[in-house]
Amino acid sequence: MRLWFLLLTSALSLQAAGPNVLFIMTDDFRPELASYGSPAITPNLDRLAKKSVQFQRAYCQQAVCNPSRSSLLTGRRPDTLRLWNNGTHFRELNPEVTTLPLWFKDHGYITRCVGKIFHNWHTTEKGDRRSWSADEFLHYANHGADTPQVTGELPPNQITEPSLRNYGDVPLCECRDVPDEAYYDGRVAAEAVKMLAEVKDQPFFLAVGFWKPHAPFNAPKKYWDLYDRAKLPPLNSNRPEGAPELAFHQSTEILGPVAEQKQPTAAQAAEMRHGYFANISYLDAQLGKVLDALEQSGVAQDTIITFIGDHGYHLGEHTLWGKTSNFDYDARVPFMIARADGKNAGTRTESLAELVDLFPTLVEMCGLPRPEGLEGDSLVKVLEDTSASVKPAAFTQHPRPAYFDREPDKKPKAMGYSVRTGHVRYTEWRDWNTGEVIARELYDHANDPTELKNRAGENTLKEVESHAASLLAQKFPSKKS
Structure with a gap:
């Protein structure tokens, strides 16, 4: 028995000899604003991009928090997990499934979590404690409870337009002259710096989950002050010509319950868009604190850094606010990988990628065995040669109603399955019970x-539509007999 234990310990030690992983995640981040030269002021993202391979065409598997995060962290698609809503914890239906941090933990790494990594609210299990070597920090809360925490008198809210509505316990837009640590992400960054100092002398997988730029739009005032609202990109709110009604949703996350909704005025829309940019710059400053700590730790040269978002976001485009569609605004995500050896640093690739690919990619990069059941593809080949490709398409899906679990029958009426090839996005809306295709979209x-x-x-697009439909049918066979 003692010999077996020593052999097991030795094996785990060898398996954990690969590089560390600093796994950074954001919420509701539009990918074009994470790119160098974008209208967003992000000096720390820019310096991370200069160290990374940037995947310009990376996609989530479902554009809402819980399904997306559960999918990427288990390496399984939403249909495999049977998970398409925010209220069901992935372990309710898949109790023994392994996760990305759990796999690293089982192979000799210290795994720690700061901030929002797994879904953060109204699930029966809070986070996923078994995935981590110690308790998670600020991982389970509500975005609407992110009220400013300060010592002494709270500075006034300097928003000029009446807020469209409250977002939980705070106005949808809030601009107060408070320190970074007044809100969640400032405290997440501070804790991540402390945690990095604790784990740096052993193989680690440190996950840092920032809550921004998710609403409410309440970054500290100094980040609002970075922008001239009149110079931000103009809003084109036109709906796609000929798109089926199923492609859209009611924007309840931002506009509120349908019966109480008021459409934002032009000034309110501009204020929300300004606040979203402020949130991004606030997040960027917190990212900088973590990157600084890594550089000062002495182990930066032995650490892989990943930076991803869980999905994209609409800021009034297509008349939509928030996420929960299959449009590229929602489906495309920021996705960067900075190799420990610095190879191909600062390059961009047009190779298609999916969030579900991150699990197998990190496993291969760190020399760990690949667990069974992963549905993504390792992107190591692309990291070696950014002109390479590992997949012909990326897939995203979303149900209708968007939040079907709030409906009386608690099941979807339709599912939209969408495929992004190198040239087009093709979507089929299928009846949930029969699998019959009831609407189609194709964007060139x-x-x-x-x-x-x-x-x-x-x-004129018959051939490319047929090809995209074939790819979709292979990945998601119809229920229709």
Whole structure:
């Protein structure tokens, strides 16, 4: 028995000899604003990008928090997990599934969690304690409870327009002259710096989950002050010509319950967009504190850094606010990997990628065995050669109603399955019970990158539509007999 224990300990030690992982995650981050030269002021993202391979066409598997995070952290698609809503914890239906941090923990790494990594609210299990070597920090709360915590008198809210509504316990837009640590992400960054100092002398997988730029739009005042609202990109709110009604949703996350909704005025829309940019710059400053701590730790040269978002976001485009669609605004995500050896640092790749690919990629990069059941593809080949490709398409899906678990029958009426190839986005809306295709969308990204005309059924695109439909049918066979 003692010999077996020594052999096991030795094996785990050898398995943990690979690089460390600093796993950084954000919430509701539009990918074009994470790119160098974007209108967002992000000096720390820019310096991380200069160290990374940046995947310009990376996609989530479902554009809402819990399904996306559960999918990428287990390496399984939402249909495999049977998870398409925010209220069901992935372990309710998949109790023994392994997760990315758990796999690293089982192979000799110290795994720690600061901030929002797993879904953070109204699930029966809070986070996933078994994935971590110690308790999670500020991982389970409500975005609407992120009220400013300060010593002494609270500075006034300097928002000029009446807020469209409250977002939980705070106004949807809030601008107060408070320190970074007044809100969640400032405290997440401070704790991550402390935790890095604790784990740096052993193989570690440190996950840092920032809550921003998710609403409410309440970054400290100094981040609002970085922007001239009149110079931010203009809003084109046009709906795509010919798109089916199923493609849209009611924007309840931002606009509130349908019966109480008021459409934002132009000034309110501009204020929310300004606040979103302020949130991004606030997040960026917190990221900088973590990157500084890594550089000062002495182990930066032995550490892989990943930076991802769980999905994209609409800021009034297509008349939508928030996420929960299959449009590229929601489906595409920021995705960077900085190798420990610095190879191909500062390069961009057009190779298609999915969040579900991150699990197998990190496993291979760290020399760990690949667990069974992963549905993504390792991107190591692309990290070695950014002109390479490992997959012909990326897949995203979303149910209708968008938040079906709030409906009386607690099940979808339809599921939208969407495939992004190198040239087009093709979506089929299928009846949930029969699998019958009840609507289609096709967007020609070569000529229409913001998806403003549905060209499904056009003869000129018949061949590419047929190819995309074939890819979709292979990945998601229809229930229809």
